[in-house]
Amino acid sequence: MNMRLVTRVTLxxxxxxxxxxxxxxxxQAAEDFIKIGxxxxxxxxxxxxxxxxxxxxxxxxxxxxxxxxIKGKKLKVIxxxxxxxxxxxxxxxxxxxxxxxxxxxxxxxxxxxxLAMAPIAQQYxxxxxxxxxxxxxxxxxxxxxxxxxxxxxxxxxxxARFAAENLKxxxxxxxRDVKNDYSVGLAKYFTETFKKLGGDIVLDQSYSAGDIDxxxxxxxxxxxxxxxxxxxxxxxxxxxxxxxxxxLGIKVPMMGGDGWDSPKLLQIGGKAMEGAYFSNHYSxxxxxxxxxxxxxxxxxxxxxxPSGLAAMGFDATMVLADAMKRAKSLxxxxxxxxxxxxxxFQGVTGRIxxxxxxxxxxPAVVLKVVNGxxxxxxxxxxx
Amino acid sequence: MEAVxxxxxxxxxxxxFSASTYQTLSWGLVLLxxxxxxxxxxxxxxxxxxxxxxxxxxxIILAVSLNLVNGFTGQFSIGHAGFMAVGAYVAAVVTMAxxxxxAWNEFVASNGISESAVxxxxxxxxxxxxxxxxxxxxxxxxxLRGDYLAIVTLGFGEIIRVIMMNTEAVGGASGLNNIPxxxxxxxxYSSVVLTVFCVWRMVHSSHGRTLLAVxxxxxxxxxxxxxxxxxxxxxxxxxAFFAGVAGxxxxxxxxxxxxxxxxxxRSFEVVIMVVLGGMGSISGSVVAAVLLTVLRxxxxxxxxxxxxxxxxxxxxxxxxxLMLTRPNGLFGSREITxxxxxxxxxxxxxxxxxxxxxx
Numbered sequence: 001m002n003m004r005l006v007t008r009v010t011l012x013x014x015x016x017x018x019x020x021x022x023x024x025x026x027x028q029a030a031e032d033f034i035k036i037g038x039x040x041x042x043x044x045x046x047x048x049x050x051x052x053x054x055x056x057x058x059x060x061x062x063x064x065x066x067x068x069x070i071k072g073k074k075l076k077v078i079x080x081x082x083x084x085x086x087x088x089x090x091x092x093x094x095x096x097x098x099x100x101x102x103x104x105x106x107x108x109x110x111x112x113x114x115l116a117m118a119p120i121a122q123q124y125x126x127x128x129x130x131x132x133x134x135x136x137x138x139x140x141x142x143x144x145x146x147x148x149x150x151x152x153x154x155x156x157x158x159x160a161r162f163a164a165e166n167l168k169x170x171x172x173x174x175x176r177d178v179k180n181d182y183s184v185g186l187a188k189y190f191t192e193t194f195k196k197l198g199g200d201i202v203l204d205q206s207y208s209a210g211d212i213d214x215x216x217x218x219x220x221x222x223x224x225x226x227x228x229x230x231x232x233x234x235x236x237x238x239x240x241x242x243x244x245x246x247x248l249g250i251k252v253p254m255m256g257g258d259g260w261d262s263p264k265l266l267q268i269g270g271k272a273m274e275g276a277y278f279s280n281h282y283s284x285x286x287x288x289x290x291x292x293x294x295x296x297x298x299x300x301x302x303x304x305x306p307s308g309l310a311a312m313g314f315d316a317t318m319v320l321a322d323a324m325k326r327a328k329s330l331x332x333x334x335x336x337x338x339x340x341x342x343x344x345f346q347g348v349t350g351r352i353x354x355x356x357x358x359x360x361x362x363p364a365v366v367l368k369v370v371n372g373x374x375x376x377x378x379x380x381x382x383x
Numbered sequence: 384m385e386a387v388x389x390x391x392x393x394x395x396x397x398x399x400f401s402a403s404t405y406q407t408l409s410w411g412l413v414l415l416x417x418x419x420x421x422x423x424x425x426x427x428x429x430x431x432x433x434x435x436x437x438x439x440x441x442x443i444i445l446a447v448s449l450n451l452v453n454g455f456t457g458q459f460s461i462g463h464a465g466f467m468a469v470g471a472y473v474a475a476v477v478t479m480a481x482x483x484x485x486a487w488n489e490f491v492a493s494n495g496i497s498e499s500a501v502x503x504x505x506x507x508x509x510x511x512x513x514x515x516x517x518x519x520x521x522x523x524x525x526x527l528r529g530d531y532l533a534i535v536t537l538g539f540g541e542i543i544r545v546i547m548m549n550t551e552a553v554g555g556a557s558g559l560n561n562i563p564x565x566x567x568x569x570x571x572y573s574s575v576v577l578t579v580f581c582v583w584r585m586v587h588s589s590h591g592r593t594l595l596a597v598x599x600x601x602x603x604x605x606x607x608x609x610x611x612x613x614x615x616x617x618x619x620x621x622x623a624f625f626a627g628v629a630g631x632x633x634x635x636x637x638x639x640x641x642x643x644x645x646x647x648x649r650s651f652e653v654v655i656m657v658v659l660g661g662m663g664s665i666s667g668s669v670v671a672a673v674l675l676t677v678l679r680x681x682x683x684x685x686x687x688x689x690x691x692x693x694x695x696x697x698x699x700x701x702x703x704x705l706m707l708t709r710p711n712g713l714f715g716s717r718e719i720t721x722x723x724x725x726x727x728x729x730x731x732x733x734x735x736x737x738x739x740x741x742x
């Protein structure tokens with residue numbers, strides 16, 4: 001019995017070890033490839049994030065390879081799953097850099113996982129591009145960390161511009177989520193920009209994520225007779241707020257940020273959401289020819305309309321490929337320098353420039369809720 | 384009752400002292416090995432494998448400490464991630480506060496202490512905080528049994544997570560980042576040795592006997608004069624302490640803490656390690672922790688071959704097969720020393736074991 005046990009355990013390790021070390025035959029044959037690592041949550045509770053992003057990345061890689069690759073070499077993406085856990089993201093990043101010897105890394109969607117990966121990429125001086133982590137802290141980790149999405153404060157700016165210039169309104173009330181740095185940041189930058197554009201913040205009320213009853217705040221807001229209410233929260237509370245606002249007889253439009261971007265918003269808010277505006281990264285209804293061309297190609301490949309995350313994954317890869325083309329050599333420091341010099345790159349999610357803090361400067365789209373779906377309203381450019 | 388017979392046959396040591404010469408020698412050797420292996424591991428080994436080694440160590444601490452509660456005391460706790468979170472956050476806050484404190488930095492510089500010296504302080508305070516949490520949860524809830532206790536511990540883990548999520552001082556929902564990178568092989572290895580040593584001595588002391596009594600038959604134990612609540616709280620607090628230490632090491636390895644990391648899935652991962660290794664077997668917990676940690680990473684290769692992630696499918700299949708073929712876990716309630724030759728075993732266990740004879 002004992003011997004059998006010992007044999008089994010040893011056998012287990014004997015099987016596991018060579019599996020782990022893996023066949024390096026493939027790696028040797030892949031010398032003509034430029035290897036790009038991707039870390040994403042392709043399983044777990046946030047699997048849709050990782051899968052959508054990877055489809056965007058994959059489409060970009062195929063298109064680049066179809067046109068001859070970069071500096072005579074084809075691209076190859078190695079995707080590792082992190083199950084939505086920060087420590088798995090960190091281990092996967094270490095593996096991609098030290099075992100697979102990738103030239104650059106694309107990932108992650110969620111800021112918490114990007115924050116776990118970034119110190120490792122920075123340590124080994126491997127350029128890392130996050131497609132859609134909006135937390136400003138991510139790129140502050142070091143000069144090898146980039147992103148192709150805008151950061152949270154920018155959305156406050158976008159909605160203020162939209163309110164002042166497109167809706168031409170003067171009086172806005174704010175209802176912010178105090179427990180959420182995303183919401184607080186949006187409200188702060190909205191106030192700054194809106195006042196600069198000659199608008200007036202008539203009232204600034206707050207709530208906490210998880211609240212159910214917003215009637216007292218909304219009654220106070222109703223008394224000030226605003227032209228619109230800015231609610232930069234997440235979709236669950238926003239839906240409830242909209243319902244209660246309508247039942248109190250508040251008819252003015254509501255505005256918000258990309259935290260609204262979920263079908264759940266319409267399930268919870270229902271008809272009360274009609275006519276509301278929010279900022280987002282991209283809209284599939286954008287009529288620009290290159291956006292429509294991307295959607296066509298994506299539909300052909302995956303029989304599905306690309307989500308915002310897929311578009312961001314596509315853009316992250318394209319920005320990286322563009323930097324590799326412009327770089328003096330394929331060394332990681334040259335690629336980093338080229339990435340930092342990215343200017344007016346025409347991506348699906350807008351014209352992308354990388355600023356001093358390695359964040360993307362790019363336009364945002366504003367969507368409107370019309371007949372229970374999100375309709376493209378306008379594009380707001382930075383600056 | 385075979386397990387009890389074997390375990391009760393062991394001598395009644397006091398907790399940390401009075402180990403036999405051979406025991407002292409072998410533990411000393413194990414600790415010394417750290418100094419021999421450490422430079423080789425830190426320099427020579429691929430950083431990826433090094434990371435896995437570190438996570439193996441952290442998981443060993445978690446599994447062995449939970450085994451004290453679940454395996455030896457027979458209390459089904461599924462809130463280990465909560466204690467780990469307490470230790471992780473406290474340790475991270477301590478090292479970050481000390482690192483930013485000019486008086487401390489001056490003290491360190493003038494006395495020539497290595498910068499990583501803040502880590503043991505953080506680990507100890509983290510462990511103590513976790514033990515305190517374990518004591519607080521244990522006192523009222525350990526009067527419950529079986530499923531009810533499991534629910535209470537599960538609830539506790541979630542409460543900790545929600546508190547962290549709503550505390551701005553530790554980063555709230557977006558997490559605590561910029562934690563210094565201090566976990567190295569030396570600290571992880573010595574923490575593992577310390578954990579295994581303490582749990583092993585605990586189980587083989589008279590305090591440990593009371594734990595076994597609680598597990599086997601609480602009523603009979605009480606009739607024999609065992610203070611069962613005290614025994615349970617003791618096991619709980621000690622298990623929580625080491626979970627806190629593991630959390631501290633984890634925080635200084637990953638450099639970011641988010642409340643979502645410590646959800647009940649992590650608690651279950653540790654429970655799986657304990658059950659797979661064998662309830663009431665320290666060596667079983669060690670082997671299972673290493674096996675499961677390595678297995679998960681080893682299966683990554685499969686993903687690079689087939690482009691789809693079937694890691695968790697294989698992982699679950701391995702678990703099912705192992706539990707079907709070995710329903711009591713890999714080791715049952717045996718220890719690795721049970722497989723040693725009889726003469727060595729006698730020497731290790733000291734005089735009393737020798738007199739008791741071998742089976």
